[in-house]
Structures are given as C-alpha cells and as structure tokens.
Amino acid sequence: MAVTVDxxxxxxxxxxxxxxxxxxxxxxxxxxxxxxxxRAASRRKGELIEPEPIETQGVVWRVAMVAPSQAIxxxxxxxxxxxxxxxxxxxxxxxxxxxxxxxxxxxxxxxxVFGGYVFVGEAGAPVVRGVHPKVVCIxxxxxxxxxxxxxxxAAIAAAECEGRWDATRxxxxxxxxxxxxVRLVAGPFADFAAVVEAVERSGRIRIAAAxxxxxxxxxxxxxxxxxxxxx
Numbered sequence: 001m002a003v004t005v006d007x008x009x010x011x012x013x014x015x016x017x018x019x020x021x022x023x024x025x026x027x028x029x030x031x032x033x034x035x036x037x038x039r040a041a042s043r044r045k046g047e048l049i050e051p052e053p054i055e056t057q058g059v060v061w062r063v064a065m066v067a068p069s070q071a072i073x074x075x076x077x078x079x080x081x082x083x084x085x086x087x088x089x090x091x092x093x094x095x096x097x098x099x100x101x102x103x104x105x106x107x108x109x110x111x112x113v114f115g116g117y118v119f120v121g122e123a124g125a126p127v128v129r130g131v132h133p134k135v136v137c138i139x140x141x142x143x144x145x146x147x148x149x150x151x152x153x154a155a156i157a158a159a160e161c162e163g164r165w166d167a168t169r170x171x172x173x174x175x176x177x178x179x180x181x182v183r184l185v186a187g188p189f190a191d192f193a194a195v196v197e198a199v200e201r202s203g204r205i206r207i208a209a210a211x212x213x214x215x216x217x218x219x220x221x222x223x224x225x226x227x228x229x230x231x
Contacts, residue, residue: 006125007082054157056150059084059121063139063146070134071112077132084121088113088156090165113165119153167203176205181228184209187220193228194218 066074075087090113097107112118117139120127127145129135139146163169176182180196182205194209197217204219211218 054084054086054153056121056153056157059150061148061150061153062120062122062127063148064118064120064127064132065136065139066116066118066132066134067136068112068116071114071116071118072110074132074134075118077134078118078120078127081131082125083127083131086119086121086153086157088119088160088165090160090167091169092167108168113156113160119148119156121153175227176222176225182207182225183228184220184224185226186224189218194225 064074064078071087072089075085078085090111092109092111094107094109096104097109099105099107116136120138127138129137159165176196176199178196178198182194182196184190184192184194184207189209189211192209192211194207197206197208199205200219203222205222205225206217206219207225208215209218210216
C-alpha cells in the first residue's frame with residue numbers, strides 16, 4: 001500500500017531521522033521508484049533510460065506545475081512519497097555544444113516533454129501544493145484540481161515509448177538517404193518527383209526537384225515524402 005506524505009513525516013519524527021533519509025529508504029522498495037531514480041540520474045549524464053509502459057487505469061491523475069529544470073527531480077520525489085508520478089521524457093541533439101575542457105561537439109540532452117508540468121496519480125492521499133516545496137501549484141479551477149483522463153496519460157506514454165520525442169531515434173530510423181528517389185505527397189509541390197540531397201541535422205530533408213523545368217532545392221519534413229519503388 002502506498003505511503004502518504006503525512007506517514008513519511010510521522011516516521012521521520014518518531015525515528016529522529018531527517019525526512020530525506022526516510023524517503024531514501026522508501027525509494028528502494030519499488031521498481032517504479034527505482035526507474036524514477038534512474039531517469040533523474042540519466043538527465044545528469046545526458047542519457048535517456050528507455051521508456052516503459054505505465055499503468056494508468058484506476059488512478060486519478062492530476063497535473064503539478066514546477067520549474068521545467070526541476071520536473072524530473074520532482075517526479076522522482078513524488079514517486080518516493082507514494083504517488084504515481086509521470087514526467088514524459090524526450091531527447092534532443094545539440095551540435096557544437098560546450099563539452100569538457102572548453103571543447104565543442106555533439107551532445108544529447110534529455111528534457112521533460114511538457115516542460116514544468118508533471119502528471120501525478122493520486123494513491124490514497126490527494127496531491128496538494130504543499131506536498132513538495134518545488135511544486136508551484138496543482139492545475140485546476142474553482143471546482144478543484146484538474147483531472148486528466150487515464151486514456152490521455154496512456155496515449156502520451158505510448159507516444160513516448162514509440163520515440164515520438166526522441167530525436168536520435170528518429171534520425172536512426174529515417175529511410176531517406178542521399179540519392180534516394182522520392183515523391184512529395186503533401187504541400188504545394190505534391191506529386192513532384194525528387195531526389196534526396198541530404199538529411200539535415202534538424203531532421204528536415206533537403207531534396208532536388210524539377211520545378212518549372214529548373215532544378216530547385218527544397219527543404220521539407222519527412223512526413224511530406226514517400227520513397228519511390230525502384231522497380
């Protein structure tokens with residue numbers, strides 16, 4: 001059974017230990033909490049733990065607002081306190097980033113997809129602003145805290161598992177390579193034939209197409225292209 005915030009505070013007071021020490025002890029008890037710790041550590045290392053499906057049914061989901069730079073940390077802490085906290089993560093590539101010893105190079109950064117918004121599943125105790133010192137507020141209105149449908153949380157988790165916000169995964173999976181024959185399927189040049197010149201760092205595709213009889217370079221999104229069967 002999930003441990004509430006008040007129970008953790010009471011345990012700390014009775015044992016004469018700091019609240020943080022009691023939280024650390026609870027942290028080691030569940031796999032979900034262990035994953036939250038790994039995610040927090042991965043942010044410090046610039047790595048991303050592969051996302052896993054989460055159980056969303058039978059839980060009342062709220063939205064906590066925090067500073068974007070603290071979202072992953074707060075999500076881990078709320079998990080320690082007995083809540084089912086979920087902070088969807090993405091990964092972006094930074095080129096010419098500052099590295100050690102003043103050098104510049106390629107760096108992969110982990111980031112919270114929704115900035116400072118963390119989804120919190122209530123487990124027994126309701127989640128309130130005072131549950132964590134870094135929680136600015138719980139989104140809601142005069143009627144109370146906003147409830148997010150479990151289906152919406154499940155859809156977000158599925159998108160994360162598919163790599164929707166993982167730029168490195170998209171780059172690896174791209175079927176468009178230099179020299180490939182393609183056809184535009186959307187946009188003002190739909191149905192034009194073209195040849196891929198390059199896949200840019202941003203993920204956009206640079207193609208060469210014959211527009212009004214002249215070879216023209218166009219930059220488009222991958223979703224606007226389809227490969228042409230060589231046969």
